[in-house]
Amino acid sequence: MTRIFGSPGRYVQAAGLIDHAAGHIGKLGARRVAILCSSRSQRNEARRLVDSLHTAGIAIVIATFGGECSRQEIEKQVAWVKAQAPIDVLIALGGGKTLDAGKSIAHRLAVPVVVMPTLASNDAPCTALSVLYTPEGATESFEVFDQGPALVLVDTDIIAQAPTRFLVAGIGDAMSTWYEARACQQNPAGITLLGARPGLAGLALAEACARTLFEHGVEAVAAVEAKRVNAALEQVVDANTLLSGLGAESGGVAAAHAVAQAFTLLEEVDRNYLHGEMVAFGLLTQLMLEAERDEAGRVCSLFAQVGLPVTLAQLGIAEADAAALDTVVAATIDFPFIGNMPFAVTADAVRRALLEADVLGQAIIAVLGDIPYRALHS
Ligand SMILES: [Zn+2]
Secondary structure (H helix, E strand, O other), X not given: OOEOOOOOOOEEEEOOHHHHHHHHHHHHOOOEEEEEEOHHHHOOHHHHHHHHHHHOXXXXXXXXXXXXXXXXXXXXXXXXXXXXXXOOEEEEEEOHHHHHHHHHHHHHHOOOEEEEEOOOOOXXXXXXXXXXXXXXXXXXXXXXXXXXXXXXEEEHHHHHHOOHHHHHHHHHHHHHHHHHHHHHHHOOOOOOOOOOEOOHHHHHHHHHHHHHHHHHHHHHHHHHHOOOOOHHHHHHHHHHHHHHHHHHHHHOOOHHHHHHHHXXXXXXXXXXXXXXXXXXXXXXXXXXXXXXXXXXXXXXHHHHHHOOOOOOHHHOOOOOOHHHHHHHHHHHHHOHHHHHOOOOOOHHHHHHHHHHHHHHHHHHHHHHOOOOOOOOOX
16 A cells, blocks of 8 residues: 655754754745744744845745634735735744644745744644634644645754743654554554555654653753753754654554544633643543553653643543543544544543543652643743
C-alpha cells in the first residue's frame, strides 16, 4: 500500500533568526511579500521582520489577522491581498491559527507560504494542512494541501520569551505523536493524515520526538521559565515543531487526538485549555486503552513535572460529571481517526480508560508532591 512522506521545503531554527529572515525568504525569489500577523504582533516581532525585509529591498504589505482560522476570514484576507499589488510569497507570523490561515490563504493565491511560528505550542508549522473553525471558534473541518510550506523559520529567542504554558502544551501535542503513529502502524488498515500508510521516516521521527522530550523536556521548560535559550530548549523546539509535525502527518493520529477533539465539545474545557493540554490527557487515555500501564506512568510523570494536566479535575472536569464524560466518550468513538487504533474501541473501554488515566494522574501527583500546575495560572 502507498506510503507518503511530506515535509516543508526547508526548516531553519536559530536564536535571533527573525533579524536575518530576509536572507532565507529571498532565496524563494521574493520581491514583494504579504505578511499575515495579528495587530499585537505588528507592535512586536513583526517590526523586526519588516526591518529585515526592507534592508534586503523586499516590498511588503501587511494583512492583519482577525484571530479565527475560519473560511470567512480566509476569503476576506484573499480578497484584501488580491486588491494590493501582486505578491510572490505569503509570510504567516504568529500562533497556530495564524499559520493555518496563512497556509490556506497562500494556497488560494497560488503563492509559496513561509511559516514563522512565535510559539512552540503545536505542530501546525510544518504540516501541509489547516484546521478550519467556524467564526465562533468551533472546529469545522480541515484542508490538506498538495505541498507543505516552502520554508519554516523558527526563532528560539521569540519562543523563549512566550509564556511557559505554550511550550508545555507543545510537549503534550508532540509526545502523543509517537504513540499515535505506532498505533496507526500496528493497524494494517491504519492511514495517515495524507491518506497513506505510515512509512519508516514518519515513525522514526515520531519515536525520536518522544525520546527528545523525555530527555530534555523538564530542562527546556525551566529555560523558558527563565526566558533564555539553552541546548535543551533548542532540542525541544525542534521536537515540538519539526519532528511532531512530520511524525503526525506521515505517521498518523489515533485515540489521543480523538479524546482531545472530544474535550473541545465541553465549552469550559475548550475555552480554558490549549490543544496540547487536551492531547496530553488524551494520550494518557490512549495508553490505558492499550493497557500500556508502565509507559503511561512514564509519560504521566513527565507531564506532571512540566505542568500538563494529568487528572480530569486539572482539566476542570468533575469525575462525578456523568454528562460531561458521556459527551467525551461519544465524541471520541465518533472521531474519524479512532479507527487507526489496532483494535475496536468501544464506548465502555473509553470511559474506563479516561477514569484509569485520572486515577494514575492522581497517584503520580501524590508521589511527586506539590508541582506548580501552570495551565490556569499563566
Ligand atoms: Zn495535535
